[in-house]
Amino acid sequence: MFSSLxxxxxxxxxxxxxxxGLYAIFASGNMIKRLVGLSVFQTSxxxxxxxxxxxxxxxxxxxxxxxxxxxxxxxxSDVVAAPSAAEQPLALEGQGGAGAxxxxxxxxxxxxxDLAPTTMQSASADASAGNVAGFxxxxxxxxxxxxxxxxxxxxxxAAHNAAETPLATVDPGVVAATFPASALDATYSNPLPxxxxxxxxxxxxxxxxxxxxxxxRVREAFGTIEDDDLNLAEHEADLxxxxx
Amino acid sequence: MIDTLLAGAPDWALTHAAIMVVVIxxxxxxxxxxxxxxxxxxxxxxxxxLGALACSLIVLGQVREGDVPFVSYAIGGWVPPLGIQYLxxxxxxxxxxxxxxxxxxxxxxxxxxxxxxxxKDKRSLFxxxxxxxxxxxLGVAATGDAFNIFVFLEISSLSxxxxxxxxxxxxxxxxxxxxxxxxxxxxxATFFVIGVGFxxxxxxxxxxxxxxxxxxxxxxxxxxxxVRAGYAFIVIGLGLKVAxxxxxxxxxxxxxxxxxxxxxxxxxxxxxxxxxxxxxFQFAVFxxxxxxxxxxxxxxxxxxxxxxxxxxxxxxxxxxxxxRVLAYSSVSQVGYMLLGVALAxxxxxxxxxxxxxxxxxxxxxxxxxxGLVAARMxxxxxxxxxxxxxxxxxxxxxxxIGGLSLIGVPLTAxxxxxxxxxxxxxxxxxxxxxxxxxxGSLLAFVYVGRLLEVIYMxxxxxxxxxxxxxxxxxxxxxxxLVFVAAANVGLGVDARFIESLAQGAxxxxxxxxxxxx
Numbered sequence: 156m157f158s159s160l161x162x163x164x165x166x167x168x169x170x171x172x173x174x175x176g177l178y179a180i181f182a183s184g185n186m187i188k189r190l191v192g193l194s195v196f197q198t199s200x201x202x203x204x205x206x207x208x209x210x211x212x213x214x215x216x217x218x219x220x221x222x223x224x225x226x227x228x229x230x231x232s233d234v235v236a237a238p239s240a241a242e243q244p245l246a247l248e249g250q251g252g253a254g255a256x257x258x259x260x261x262x263x264x265x266x267x268x269d270l271a272p273t274t275m276q277s278a279s280a281d282a283s284a285g286n287v288a289g290f291x292x293x294x295x296x297x298x299x300x301x302x303x304x305x306x307x308x309x310x311x312x313a314a315h316n317a318a319e320t321p322l323a324t325v326d327p328g329v330v331a332a333t334f335p336a337s338a339l340d341a342t343y344s345n346p347l348p349x350x351x352x353x354x355x356x357x358x359x360x361x362x363x364x365x366x367x368x369x370x371x372r373v374r375e376a377f378g379t380i381e382d383d384d385l386n387l388a389e390h391e392a393d394l395x396x397x398x399x
Numbered sequence: 400m401i402d403t404l405l406a407g408a409p410d411w412a413l414t415h416a417a418i419m420v421v422v423i424x425x426x427x428x429x430x431x432x433x434x435x436x437x438x439x440x441x442x443x444x445x446x447x448x449l450g451a452l453a454c455s456l457i458v459l460g461q462v463r464e465g466d467v468p469f470v471s472y473a474i475g476g477w478v479p480p481l482g483i484q485y486l487x488x489x490x491x492x493x494x495x496x497x498x499x500x501x502x503x504x505x506x507x508x509x510x511x512x513x514x515x516x517x518x519k520d521k522r523s524l525f526x527x528x529x530x531x532x533x534x535x536x537l538g539v540a541a542t543g544d545a546f547n548i549f550v551f552l553e554i555s556s557l558s559x560x561x562x563x564x565x566x567x568x569x570x571x572x573x574x575x576x577x578x579x580x581x582x583x584x585x586x587x588a589t590f591f592v593i594g595v596g597f598x599x600x601x602x603x604x605x606x607x608x609x610x611x612x613x614x615x616x617x618x619x620x621x622x623x624x625x626v627r628a629g630y631a632f633i634v635i636g637l638g639l640k641v642a643x644x645x646x647x648x649x650x651x652x653x654x655x656x657x658x659x660x661x662x663x664x665x666x667x668x669x670x671x672x673x674x675x676x677x678x679x680f681q682f683a684v685f686x687x688x689x690x691x692x693x694x695x696x697x698x699x700x701x702x703x704x705x706x707x708x709x710x711x712x713x714x715x716x717x718x719x720x721x722x723r724v725l726a727y728s729s730v731s732q733v734g735y736m737l738l739g740v741a742l743a744x745x746x747x748x749x750x751x752x753x754x755x756x757x758x759x760x761x762x763x764x765x766x767x768x769x770g771l772v773a774a775r776m777x778x779x780x781x782x783x784x785x786x787x788x789x790x791x792x793x794x795x796x797x798x799x800i801g802g803l804s805l806i807g808v809p810l811t812a813x814x815x816x817x818x819x820x821x822x823x824x825x826x827x828x829x830x831x832x833x834x835x836x837x838x839g840s841l842l843a844f845v846y847v848g849r850l851l852e853v854i855y856m857x858x859x860x861x862x863x864x865x866x867x868x869x870x871x872x873x874x875x876x877x878x879x880l881v882f883v884a885a886a887n888v889g890l891g892v893d894a895r896f897i898e899s900l901a902q903g904a905x906x907x908x909x910x911x912x913x914x915x916x
Contacts, residue, residue, distance in 0.1 A: 180582060193585055200593055207600045348599070351546055355592060358553045362585050365557055369564055369578045376571040389572055396780060397719045 165206040172199035184382040186373065190366045197359040201352050208348030216346035219338050401460040408457055416457040417472035417485045420495055421538045421551075423450040424502075428530035437522030441510060444526040448502045448533060455495035455537070462492040468907065471543070479543070480606035486543030489903030490683070493752070494540040494675045497759055501667045502533045504879055508767055509660050511876040515774040516569055516658045525565055529664070532558040536672045545595045545605045545684075548676055549588060552640065555672070556584045559665055563657040569777065576652035583649040587639030590632045597629030611684045621686045630692065633680055634700070640673035643700070643737060644707025647730045654726035655779075659770030662722060666766050667759040670733050674755060678740055678748065682908035687743055701741035705835035708734030712842035716849065721781045724846055725765055728805065731839055732758045738832050739820050745902075745910040746823035753901035754816035757804070757890065761813055764801035764883045768794050771876060776866035781850060786859025790867050793877055795854050797884035802847040804887045807840050811891035815898070 160167060172195055179192025374380050377388050405413070412419070427447030431440040461470050469488035473479055487495065509526075517525050535555025539548055560581045566573035599605055601623055602613045614621040639646040650670075654662050685692055708731050715727035732754070739751025771794050772778045772787060788795040804813035817840065824832035890897055906912075 177586075180586070186578060189582060193582060196586070197589055200589055200596070203593065204596050207596065347605075348596075351596075351599075354546070354550060358550065358588075361557055362553070362581065365560055366578065366581050369560070369574055369581065372564065372567065373574045373578065376567060376574055385575055389575060392570075392572060 165202065169199045169203045169206065172196075172202065186370045186380040186382070186385075187367075190363060190370070193366070194359065194363060197355070197362075201355060201359075204348045204352045204355070208345040208352075210342060210344045213342045213344040216343040216349065219335065401456050401463075404453065404456050405460040405464070408453075412454070413457060413461070415472070416454040416461070417470050417487055417541060418474065420451050420454040420458065420499070421485075421534055421541055423447050423454065424530045424534035424537065428527045428534060431523060431527035431530055434523050435520075437513070437519065437526070440523035440526040441506070441513075444530050445503075445506050447530055448499060448506055451533065451537060452496070452499040452503050455492070455499045458487050459492040459496050462487060462489060463903070468903075480604050480609040483547050484543040484606055484608070485541045486608060487541055489900075489907030490679060490752075491540045491675060493756065493897075493900040493904060494672060495537055497671065497756060498533065498536045498540060498668050501664060501759060501763060502529075504763065504767075504883060505529075505660055505664045507879045508663070508770065508876045511873050512658070512660045512770050512774045516660075517565055518568060521565070525562070528558045528561050528565075529660075531555075532562060532664070536668055539672050540675055543607045545598065545607060545610070546592070547605075549592045549595060552591065552673075552676070553585075553588050555669065556588060556640075559653075559661075559669060560584065562661040562665070563653045565661065566657045569658070569773075570656050570779075572652070573656035576649075576656040580649040580653045583639060583646075587636045587646070589636070590639070591636030594629040594632030594634075594636060597625050597632065601625040601629065607679065607684050614684065614686050618686070618689075621689055622691070626685075627691050630680075630685055630695075634677070634695065637673050637677040637680070638700075641670050641677055641737070642707075642730050642733050644703045644710065644730070644734065647707065647711070647733075650730055651723050651726040654729065655720050655722040659766065659773045662725075663763055663766040663770055666725070666729055666762040670729065671755050671759055674733070674736055674740075674751075678752070678904075678908060681740065682743075682748065682910060693743065696741045696743050700737055701829075701832070704734045704737035704741055705832060706734075707731065708738065708835050708839040709842065712839050712846065715846040716842060718846075719781060720779050721769055721784055721850065722766070722779070724781065724850060725762065725769070728843065728846065729758075729762060731843070732762075732805075735817070735820055735836065735839065738835065739823055742823055742827045742829060742832065744823060744827050745905045745912045746819070746826055748908065748910055749898075749901040749905035750816065750819035750823040752904040753819050753894075753897060756897050756901065757812040757816040757887075760883065760887055760890065761801050761804045764797055764880065764887060765805070767880045767883060768798035768801065771872055771880060774876075775872065776863065778863075781853055783863070784850070784854050785857035786854070786863065788855045790859055790864065791872065793881065794872065797880045798854065799851060800884040800887055802851055804891070806843045806847050809891070810888060812887045812894065812897075814891055815894040819898075819901075 176192045176194070176196025176199060179195060180189050181192075183189050183192060370380055373385070377385055379385060379388075408416075424447045427443050431443045434440050434443065458470050462468060469486060470492075471479075471487075472485040474483040474485065477483070506529075513522055513525060532555050535551045535553075535558060538551030539555060542548055542551060560577045563580060564574050564577035595605070598610060601620060602610050604610055604613070614626070620626065635646070642650045654666055657665070681687065681692070681696070687693060687696070711727045711730035711734065715724050715731060718724045718727060736751045736754045736758070739747045739749075739754060741747070769778075772784065772791060775791075776783075778784055787798075800811065804811035807813045807817040817836065820836055821833060824830075824836060
């Protein structure tokens with residue numbers, strides 16, 4: 156248990172913050188304190204997401220632009236081509252276990268190299284269907300018992316799209332030419348949880364804003380923001396409504 | 400009608416209908432925010448919702464008649480599962496149509512109601528917020544990405560809190576009701592996002608289709624503790640939004656104190672959309688054969704649904720405020736839907752979805768009728784409605800039809816769905832569910848009967864007569880109400896269309912008739 160504490164201390168902090176926030180919501184008798192509890196509760200969720208995205212020793216997930224003046228030799232000048240059907244989409248995370256899935260294992264390959272993220276592509280994936288078939292599996296790989304209609308949707312989608320123009324993808328050739336090789340080889344923290352947390356923070360701010368606006372209105376209408384007084388006022392109104 | 404729409408629509412509409420359903424109300428809400436005239440704002444809202452309804456009908460047509468039984472749209476052209484994907488199949492296409500149709504009906508009824516209940520200078524913002532709520536609900540229903548569901552859930556919830564608080568002019572307790580709703584709703588949504596975080600940890604993806612595939616392929620993954628924790632958080636979070644029994648406490652105050660238009664709209668849509676999300680996660684993403692899931696359906700959701708059914712119905716009988724009766728009735732009816740879902744069979748889920756659709760229709764009629772009364776006089780208590788049948792006969796008749804539908808009288812839509820629930824429960828051998836449904840129907844008879852008795856059997860008070868003597872209900876609002884009430888009866892007589900929608904929904908999540916999932 157002690158080793159778990161030292162290794163997973165972030166998660167323990169998440170739990171503590173979550174419980175403190177929830178307790179503040181339930182136990183406080185004041186509207187603003189309740190909102191503060193809500194904020195603490197939401198902050199624990201932010202910390203949770205950040206924790207699962209952090210890769211120890213990973214850089215911030217920002218690809219630095221190549222410095223064009225220094226290195227002109229491996230800069231393919233006419234490389235901004237339309238994405239061709241033969242390109243592979245940006246590889247996805249491999250199957251995660253209990254740890255943090257990160258992009259450390261996936262790197263964008265220069266044109267010509269073949270990446271084979273095994274979980275995401277079926278053996279028979281056509282290059283032209285590779286974009287979308289990449290995330291479904293061969294019909295043969297399904298047992299009949301397992302294939303539900305919802306999952307059939309993925310297959311049917313792949314088959315349906317195989318005949319159509321593949322969707323836009325990132326051309327690895329362009330990527331390789333624009334970013335230095337060292338940037339492509341480095342280890343990055345997972346950018347997706349960072350993005351999710353930015354969204355969640357905005358949502359939290361909006362919630363706090365609406366909540367505080369309501370507090371102002373309640374203060375104007377009732378003259379108080381203390382729970383006990385508000386309950387009394389509501390109860391009186393209920394009695395008036397029922398008794399009249 | 401859907402065929403003509405599909406045939407006549409331009410190509411860009413057919414390709415992008417899935418995203419336009421959400422984008423049109425969203426952009427219109429931005430435009431409505433900067434207009435200062437209530438009428439202009441209403442027009443913008445009306446046009447936007449009409450557009451959203453057209454797009455949702457197009458998508459429904461594409462789902463039902465296309466060569467693949469779903470519509471997939473990759474936002475920005477980014478390939479799923481990395482990009483966000485809108486995946487509309489037999490389960491959510493009807494929900495899209497339901498939300499946009501309800502919004503349209505509410506907007507037709509709105510001018511009369513809003514004029515009476517909202518201050519003049521706040522009307523344009525009211526319609527803008529209404530559009531945000533519509534966009535949010537449509538987004539929850541359309542998207543195929545777990546975190547996107549959270550974002551749209553919060554968008555719709557935040558705008559709903561504001562809409563509920565708009566009732567403060569009539570009753571200042573709308574503000575505390577909205578605050579209570581905000582606190583509980585945010586806890587629910589945050590629980591949901593914690594669950595999504597756990598699922599992301601375990602699977603590495605946010606795309607629902609991808610998660611489903613990973614869970615189906617790897618039973619160890621779907622039994623992992625992380626996934627089970629995610630499941631628990633998601634079920635509780637969505638359960639709060641759907642007003643599962645002990646988590647329903649925000650609902651009665653919010654429905655009772657909000658403006659009539661808002662009550663009508665959210666009673667018919669917000670819990671339904673959350674229920675859709677719950678069904679989607681339960682059956683399409685997670686593996687319902689996993690023991691922890693089967694156990695929680697059978698021992699947690701089922702019993703809580705049955706308990707809520709009965710307890711909320713008992714509370715409905717005892718309420719003094721007319722809209723609180725309907726609000727507790729909504730909690731009870733959600734219990735019916737969840738009971739069908741908890742049976743985890745094809746028939747059960749189809750019956751649950753069927754009840755979802757008919758209940759939206761019933762509650763829309765009931766709340767709208769009360770809204771018409773409230774627009775003409777300040778009627779809150781059940782006794783205020785005394786003698787309405789004499790003073791507002793058409794409204795009272797429509798209220799009666801809605802009430803009979805709620806009880807489940809044959810020839811109404813409510814009967815169709817309750818009978819389907821009965822059959823599904825009996826077929827699954829869940830006699831406790833059959834008993835709960837029977838008791839719930841009896842209690843519905845009591846609380847609806849109480850309201851009908853007051854409306855028909857009593858004399859209107861003098862103040863009532865005086866208040867109602869001046870104005871009369873506009874034809875538009877009245878005809879909308881009559882249309883909704885007539886739809887109740889029409890669907891009760893010929894329910895094949897909604898039954899096919901419900902069955903399409905159940906099969907879209909991977910259940911098949913004749914045996915357990």
